[in-house]
Amino acid sequence: MVDIRSGTDGALEHAEVEDVELYHPHSWWTRYVFSQDAKIIAVQYASTAIAIGMVALVLSWLMRLQLGYPGAFAFIDAERYYQFITMHGMIMVIYLLTALFLGGFGNYLIPLMLGARDMVFPYANMLSYWIYLLAVLVLAASFFAPGGPTGAGWTLYPPQAVLSGTPGGKDWGILLMLSSLILFIIGFTMGGLNYVVTVLQGRARGMTLMRMPLTIWGIFTATVMALLAFPALFVACVMMMFDRVLGTSFFMPAIVEMGEQLQHGGGSPILFQHLFWFFGHPEVYIVALPAFGIVSDLISTHARKNIFGYRMMVWAIVIIGALSFVVWAHHMYVSGMNPYFGFFFATTTLIIAVPTALKVYNWVLTLWRGDIHLTLPMLFALAFIVTFVNGGLTGLFLGNVVVDVPLSDTMFVVAHFHMVMGVAPILVIFGAIYHWYPKVTGRMLNEAMGQLHFWITFVGAYLIFFPMHYLGLIGVPRRYYEMGETAFMPASAHTLNEFITIAALIVGAAQIVFLFNLVWCIRHGRDAGGNPWRATTLEWQTPETPPRHGNWKELPVVYRWAYDYSVPGAPEDFIPQNQPGPDNLTREAAT
C-alpha cells in the first residue's frame, strides 16, 4: 500500500507548501463581520441558514393548518397555500440544507479536520457568504413584493411558473426566485472551489486522502457534484428569466392564457425538466453525502469503534456521487419518455441502492459489539439510520416506472422524500451540532433540553410522515389546496390529516427548545474542554478551544487514520490522528 512517503531514516517528507500567511483582521468589523476566517464564515452561514429555515418551518405549519383544518384560517387561500409550498421546498433544499452542510459544516470542518490554517482563498470564501446572504435576502424580499412569492412549486415547472394563473407568475415572485437562485449559485461556486481545492491541495503532512475522516469525504464529493450540477440549474434559471422578461420561447410552447393566444411558441417544457433534474437529482445527494459522512464519524466516535470498512465507505460515497448524475429522469416518468429510457433510468436508480445499502450495513456493523454511548449525537445518528432505511425502501417503489406512475404526485412521494432527504439529513444536522458545538463555543449543550428535543423530533417526525404513506396509497394527491368531498377518500383520511397537523405543530415547537439551547449554552453551558468526546480527528486536537484564527500554533502532522478507537494495547481508547506511535498500535490496516 502506498502511503505517506518517508525518507530512509523514517522521517516524514518535508512540507511541500510553505506555511501560508493569513489575513489578520485589524478591527471588530473585519474580525467578526467581514471575516475571512473559515470558522466565522461557517457560523455566519449556519446562522443565516437556520434563520431562513425557521421561515420554512413556519410555512410548513401554515400548510399543515390548511390541510388539517381546511378553510378554518381565512388568510390561507389557495394562492397563499401554493406560495407556502414553493417557498418551504426551495428554502429547505437549497438555502437550508445545501448551505448548512457545505457552507456551514464544510467551512468549519474542512480546514480543521485536514490540519490546514484556513481555506485556500479566504477572501473568495468571505464573498461566498455575502453573496449567499444576498440570495437569501432577495428570496425573503419576495414575501413583501407585489403579488407575493412565486407559487410555482419548488420545481418551478414552466409554462405555469411564468403565467398569470400561478401566484407571482406575472408579478415579481418568479423573478426574485430566479435571481436569488442565480446569486446562490454564484456565491456557492466561490465557496465550493475553496472546499475542493483545500481538500485536494491543502492537507497537512501525513494526511492522505485515505486518512481523511468520512465527514470530509462526504462534503468533498458533494461539493464536486454541486459544482457540476448547479450549472444546469443556472442555465435553466437564465433561460426561464428570458422567457419571462424578454418573451423568448425556450420553455414555452404555443399556449392560450385567459382565452388569449400568447406570443410564445415552439419551446419545450420538457427541456426545463431535464435541466432542472440534471441538477435536482444530484442535489439530493449533495445533501445526503455530507450527512452520510458526518453520521459515520458520529457513530464511530460514540461507539468507540473504528468505522467498519472505511475504504468501502469512501468508494460508496464516490460511486453514489457518480451514479447520481445518470438517474435524473426518474423524476419525469409521468412526463412521458421513450420506454427504453424509462428502463435505463429505473435500472441506474435501483443500482444506487447497492452502495447505499453497503453504507447502512457498515454503520450497523460499526455499532455491532461497540461500546455504544447513547449521547445526543449518537441518538440522532441512530435515528438517522432508521429513518434513512425507511425513506430508502420507499425509494425502491418510486424508482420503478410501473409503480411510480400511480404513486406519482400523491402524498406517498411527499412521505418518501421527506423521510429520505428531509428528516434524515436534518437529524444528522442536529447530531452534528450537538457533536461540534463544544468545539465551536467551548461549551456543552444542555443534555436535558437535548433529550427533550430529540425524542419529540424523532417520534414526531414518524407521526407526521408515516401516515402520509397511507394517504398516498389511497390516492390522496399532493399539492392540493383542499380535498373537498371526494368519493375515494374515507372520512378517516381527514382525521388522519388533522392528526398529522397536530404532530407537525408539536415537532415544530420542539425546535424552539433547540434554538433556545443553542443560544443559552453559549454563556451557560457546561465547560467542554478541548476534546469532550475523546475523539481522534484533528479538530479536537487544537491548542485552544474554540480554535483561534489560524487554527494551530504549529501545523499538525498526521500519523494515522481517523478511526483508531479501542485499539488493543493502547493506553486510552482513542489515539488522535496527530499522535506518533509504533505501527502495531493502529487499526488502520483493518480496512
Next chain:
Amino acid sequence: MSAPTHSPVTEPLPRPSGLVGFAADWASDQRTFKNVSWGKAMMWIFLLSDTFIFGCFLVAYMSARMSTAVPWPNPSEVFALHIGGSDVPLILIAIMTFVLISSSGTMAMAVNYGYRRDRRKTAALMLLTALFGATFVGMQAFEWTKLISEGVRPWGNPWGAAQFGSTFFMITGFHGTHVTIGVIFLLIIARKVWRGDFETGKRGFFTSRKGQYEIVEITGLYWHFVDLVWVFIFAFFYLW
C-alpha cells in the same frame, strides 16, 4: 515502516513516473496534484464547472434546433456580409475566430515571458491579447447590430424559428461576457506586471496576499478556455 519521527527531511524525494506516479500522487499526503499551486487548481476546477454551463447552453440550443417544427434560418445566409457587390458567407465570423485564436497565441507568449521575468514584454503581450479580445467583442457588437437592424429579436426573426434569435443572443452574449471579463482581468494583471508588483511583493487590494507571476498563466488558462468554447460555438452555431 518504523516509527516516524518529526524531523523533516530536507531534500524532496524522487517521485515515480507514469501510472505508478499517478497512483502515488493520489495516495500521497498534502497535495494530490504535485507542483500545482492553489490558484491554478482552483482555475482548472472553475473551468470544469463553467464547461458544464456552456455545455448546458449548447445542449439546450441543439435540442431546440432539432425539435423545431418551423424552418431554422440558414446560417450561411444570415451571417453573410455584403462586400463588393456579393454576399460573402461567414466572413465576419471567420475574422472574429481568427482574431480570437491569434489572441491565444499572444497570451501563450505572455505566459512564457512572464516566467522569464520580462516585465515589459509580458505586459505588452497581455495588452495585445486584451486588444484582440476587445476587437472580438467589438465585432460581435457589430454583428448584433446588423442582425437587430435586419429584424432579429430574442423573441422572433423574419426567417423562421424564434429560437434562432433567443439562443444566438443568449449563447454569444454569455460568451461575449466571458471575453469582456477576460479583457478586464488582462488589463488589471498587465498593469500589475508593468508596475512590477510581483517583484516588489506588493499586496493585493482585496486579498492582501502577495501576487506572483503565476497569475499570468492562470489568466491565460481562462483565456484559452474562452477561446476553446468559441470554437464549439462556432462549429455548432455557424457551421451546422
